[in-house]
Amino acid sequence: MSLGLDKSTWQRVTFGDVVRNVNETLKGAAAGAIDRVIAMEHMDPGELKIERWGDIADGTTFTRRVRPRQTLFGKRRAYQRKVAYAEFDAICSGDIYTFEADETRMLGEFLPFLVQSDPFFDHALDTSAGSLSPRTNWRDLADFEFELPPLDEQKRIADLLWAIERHRLQLAEMEEAVRSSLDVRLAELWVADSEMQPISGIGDCVTGSTPSKANASYWNSADVPFYTPSEIEHDTMHAARQRVSVAGAATGRALPEFAVAVACIGGDMGKSAVVREPGISNQQITSIVGLDEADAYLVQCLLAHPLGRQALEARETTTIVRKLNKSDLMKVQLPWPAERSVLRRLVTDKRVAVATLRSELDSLGRLRSAALAEVFGGN
Template identity: 50%
Template sequence: MTLNLDKSTWKRVAFGDVVRNVNETVRDLESAGIDRIIAMEHMVPGELKISRWGSAESGTTFTRRVKPRQTLFGKRRAYQRKVAYAEFDAICSGDVYTFEADEIHMLGEFLPFLVQSNEFFDHALGTSAGSLSPRTNWRDLANFEFDLPPLDEQKRIADLLWAFERHRLSLGQQSVELLATLTRSALLQFESALGPEHRIADLCESVIGGVWGSPAGENEVDVLALGPKSYAGDVIYVDPTGSPTRSISRKQAAGRILREGDIVLERSGGSFDQAVGRVLIAGPDLPDTIPTDFQRLLRPDRSLVEPAYLFWKLRLDWLTGVTRDFARRTTNISNLAVPDYIARTLIVPSRRDQLALVDRVDQLIRAVAKAEDEARALGALRGAAMSDIFGGD
């Protein structure tokens, strides 16, 4: 994307000449009418909007005031790229700078995009000091030089970039609502299903533990071994891209190499915020791929159940927190009690009704994917615009 910008009227300035690092202290939050706390964990990389915050009622040692139209920048571990635009009064962590534009020279709505630019982050990273928790200081950030457009052009640029941002947020909300609709719809269909009940274990030809194997070339068969990253991004289908190559025996391979319709169940993993028990389903034309020892392979008996029907039941269990009832925690890792989990019963309706449910779910999934594809395309367009604006001639 090219904006055909005429930068001949832009002026070279230092960041500190047009931006103030405001360090206003608030001791009495109640008198100041402040009830929100912004910590580093409330700032999401790549997200300008602050959607989460803490409550002042729970107590805090933070004293730095945040005002609307300020741009927040996480000075600790700047490589995390935490930048946010304040829309409400709050207090924030001392690890967060509160930048305020000198509006004689720079518009407040232009500032967050400058701070989000690759050029600003390159400077911040280059001036960070410390090994375990590097920080960048205001003195070094103030020396960052860039070309500043006139105010009228800043307004035009900011309007364009905020339009990108609003549309991206809208697409994200659309995806969230579609997923909520999918969950509600599928739950209702499972709950209203009519047919015989079967134990989940009995609906499977086999339930097999995964293996890690040996280094590539050391055994009889080389395969791709699924790792924890296989679940990244809330995916549905098995994608072994980036998985390590491991070596196993022919006997191990015979039962564990994934076939279309196989379900991979997470046996160990998760966290306090994320339940264990995620599932993936194998699509066609996979390279030789196996689950590893923190997973279980469930191979549905197609004479009894459609693999996708069983998959969506298990996925809904995870989405709605059912798997937490079967989790046992050791240190920071949850382990799923698989025998108990798959001993539960499931109503299995006619083949026609199973396929109808799966088809309705697929329609919603395609709608979600369309919104996500549009969001990715918008992100690429926004990135190109940012490069054109802040990346020099």
């Protein structure tokens, strides 16, 4: 993709030439007229839209005023890439800068994409100071140099980037709607409390083990996937970061295709995913085996459902570290009607729909990155 940009008319400027760091503060009764509070945790990496916030009625020590059309930038741990575009009045954390464009030289709707660009973030990281919680300061950010298009070209670029952003948000909302519709149907099964089955009545369970690290021949290989909880992120197991030899895998317990891997210890406890490439896992994973593809994804959907996570947590061992033993996992009850054809089809349809939406989202992400790189460099 090419935007056909003619940069011969662009002007070299510094960030501080065309952007103000607005440090407007509100306290007491003046702050009481605003009901929303934005903290760093309310800003998501890579997301311009603020989807959640706190309530000022719950109390806050924040005093920095946020106005619509300002660009918010998280100055603490800039590597998190937290940038947002304000659409409402709020009070925000002192760890958030509120940038405002000089509209005679830069459009407010162009600014957030500049702040999201790789060169700006590289500059922010290079000028951050501190070890545990590095921060970048306004003085250094103001020195950032870049090429600024004329206002009419800024408008054309911003219109394109905002069109991509709006379409991306629409797709994300559609994905959430697809997931939510299935969650409602699964919740109905739990509420009905009919035809419940322990996992032991659905499949067999095997707990993983780690081949000896002392035997180099087990590990100097790319033969067999060795799964850990870090590969459990979505409904399907991510590609394993480590692999072992056939001999190393033979010392563990084989996970066939369509095994449902369940993380059973620590902060990852309860996460689950379906294995597509046969392999082995470490001892932090217990897997449900003996299922076909449709039933495997149905089990995974049930376990990932909030009520499924509650059922898992109800069986966990109360120790210093959260843990779910194999015997306790096998006792977890799931709704499992004898006639599952409709449920299986619903899960399959959801997976197809989500995969299609994710593919389009990925394409939009690449398009957006290419556009940002052409305008600002990097990305």
